[in-house]
Amino acid sequence: MRRNMDYNKKTKIILVDDNFDHLLGIRELLNLETNFEVIATATNANIAINLVKKYQPDIVLMDINMPEKDGLSAITEIEHLNLGVKIISLTGYDDPDLIFRAMKIGAKGYILKTMASAQLIYAIEEVMQGKIYLPAGLSSRFFEYFQKSFKDESVSNQNQENLLQYLTQREDEVLELLTQGVTYKGVARQLFISETTVKTHVNNIFQKLQVNDRTQAVLYALNNGFKNRKKLKMAI
Amino acid sequence: MRRNMDYNKKTKIILVDDNFDHLLGIRELLNLETNFEVIATATNANIAINLVKKYQPDIVLMDINMPEKDGLSAITEIEHLNLGVKIISLTGYDDPDLIFRAMKIGAKGYILKTMASAQLIYAIEEVMQGKIYLPAGLSSRFFEYFQKSFKDESVSNQNQENLLQYLTQREDEVLELLTQGVTYKGVARQLFISETTVKTHVNNIFQKLQVNDRTQAVLYALNNGFKNRKKLKMAI
DNA sequence: TTTTATCTAGATCTAAAGATTGATAACAAA
DNA sequence: TTTGTTATCAATCTTTAGATCTAGATAAAA
Numbered sequence: 001m002r003r004n005m006d007y008n009k010k011t012k013i014i015l016v017d018d019n020f021d022h023l024l025g026i027r028e029l030l031n032l033e034t035n036f037e038v039i040a041t042a043t044n045a046n047i048a049i050n051l052v053k054k055y056q057p058d059i060v061l062m063d064i065n066m067p068e069k070d071g072l073s074a075i076t077e078i079e080h081l082n083l084g085v086k087i088i089s090l091t092g093y094d095d096p097d098l099i100f101r102a103m104k105i106g107a108k109g110y111i112l113k114t115m116a117s118a119q120l121i122y123a124i125e126e127v128m129q130g131k132i133y134l135p136a137g138l139s140s141r142f143f144e145y146f147q148k149s150f151k152d153e154s155v156s157n158q159n160q161e162n163l164l165q166y167l168t169q170r171e172d173e174v175l176e177l178l179t180q181g182v183t184y185k186g187v188a189r190q191l192f193i194s195e196t197t198v199k200t201h202v203n204n205i206f207q208k209l210q211v212n213d214r215t216q217a218v219l220y221a222l223n224n225g226f227k228n229r230k231k232l233k234m235a236i
Numbered sequence: 237m238r239r240n241m242d243y244n245k246k247t248k249i250i251l252v253d254d255n256f257d258h259l260l261g262i263r264e265l266l267n268l269e270t271n272f273e274v275i276a277t278a279t280n281a282n283i284a285i286n287l288v289k290k291y292q293p294d295i296v297l298m299d300i301n302m303p304e305k306d307g308l309s310a311i312t313e314i315e316h317l318n319l320g321v322k323i324i325s326l327t328g329y330d331d332p333d334l335i336f337r338a339m340k341i342g343a344k345g346y347i348l349k350t351m352a353s354a355q356l357i358y359a360i361e362e363v364m365q366g367k368i369y370l371p372a373g374l375s376s377r378f379f380e381y382f383q384k385s386f387k388d389e390s391v392s393n394q395n396q397e398n399l400l401q402y403l404t405q406r407e408d409e410v411l412e413l414l415t416q417g418v419t420y421k422g423v424a425r426q427l428f429i430s431e432t433t434v435k436t437h438v439n440n441i442f443q444k445l446q447v448n449d450r451t452q453a454v455l456y457a458l459n460n461g462f463k464n465r466k467k468l469k470m471a472i
Numbered sequence: 473t474t475t476t477a478t479c480t481a482g483a484t485c486t487a488a489a490g491a492t493t494g495a496t497a498a499c500a501a502a
Numbered sequence: 503t504t505t506g507t508t509a510t511c512a513a514t515c516t517t518t519a520g521a522t523c524t525a526g527a528t529a530a531a532a
Contacts (some may be wrong), residue, residue: 090502091257129455132379136367139375143339143368150340168508181452183488197510205489213518215451216417220456406476419518433480439521449488449520 011128014055016048016074017041017063017090022113022186026061029117036124039126045074052078052085057123060087062107064098072101079106087126096145099138109133165210172203179218246273252284253277253299253326258349259454262297265353272360282330288314288321295360296323298343300334306336315342326420329432334379336372343422345369349397398460410437415454 064071088109302306324345
């Protein structure tokens, strides 16, 4: 830990950018810093992944806009290696969706190519200290996008009331099992009641949720905050 | 817009904090600023909501740790009023879960009571300009929490491969309809094929996903990144 | 050209799901 | 006490769902 405090060990950096000139520019810039060392460069994501496996750098500066394999999936692959390599994303645009996805899959920082070199150096230092670095402007971008995601959801759910509230405790338990793909027989076994009783409950659930079959009931439950899913979910 | 550029109009602020002394302290501090005006204070969330309705301030400084109705649900209620009121959260702790939830429900900023008064003033100015303000430390906290949420998920899914990849295009379309709760007959109608063909596809889907019925297939699809859900989802 | 994958579809069958009606018991609220 | 809610169960019936086997058409790959 605190490797950057160790005067004998420089921060090992790998650069990934499909633009070779840009690659050289950043390398020169970073090598001016006495405690940084660019140990390898790549113009292609697949090569980059192999270099990371081989050299296990401290930091990877990853351009996200690349042909063939894109930077985002490269980040995902590197993250799955679990080498503790810290990845900082680099792009030309401040597209909030890109920022969001990069941060989601584990990038420790995100900076624009247009930003001052001092900011790049600062970002690397911060990330090396275990922090996550987003410049104020990008951070603002990120949060707007983040909040919008949730707002859309709450707006669409706020119009019609949540019908789940009308379920009785027993109906709740039955629905819980339905959301696990259990059959009538299975529900009966697990709740120690007869199958016909289960059918009665299920029919009542259908009426209360205004649906016609178990699949729709399960979908309603999942889309309206039924227990079950405890983690963040996001489409690709 | 750009109200803070208008020299005739001060930024109207409402303070909410159950600690009366603290309330007075902040009010004095903010009133020293010539372009700020604390138009009301409240020691209770319900009163605060009524004050917001009545005076429609630019900014609400909301303490989150309050008895009775807590600050988070107060924020939610104010957001649902859709008055464009900008809310900045205020607490004693940098609990990442609290920060995450506050930002999720629409807080435009988050600062600690222990932070310097200059930072509070800066936060208000930034938020008044339409930005979202999180001090670097809290921002880092937020992102760690944010990334952890996604990491837990990807780790649990990474063990077994995603079986959805083996579905053919047609099977994909059928499953898509299943995840909307459509019956065999309905799928047949929508895809202009016979019901028996649908059954054939569905059986193939079951085998590929290693499930026994449509409910389980739908659950598998939703839990493994199938299209459909386009928004963030989070448990309560 | 043969093989393979995909989409299509029919026939047949069993099992499960779902609708409906009616009934008993417990319990709490009015 | 009556009324309402909830949970339980039976009987009956219709409709889907699902399994299995077979098979033709097409297009791409080997």
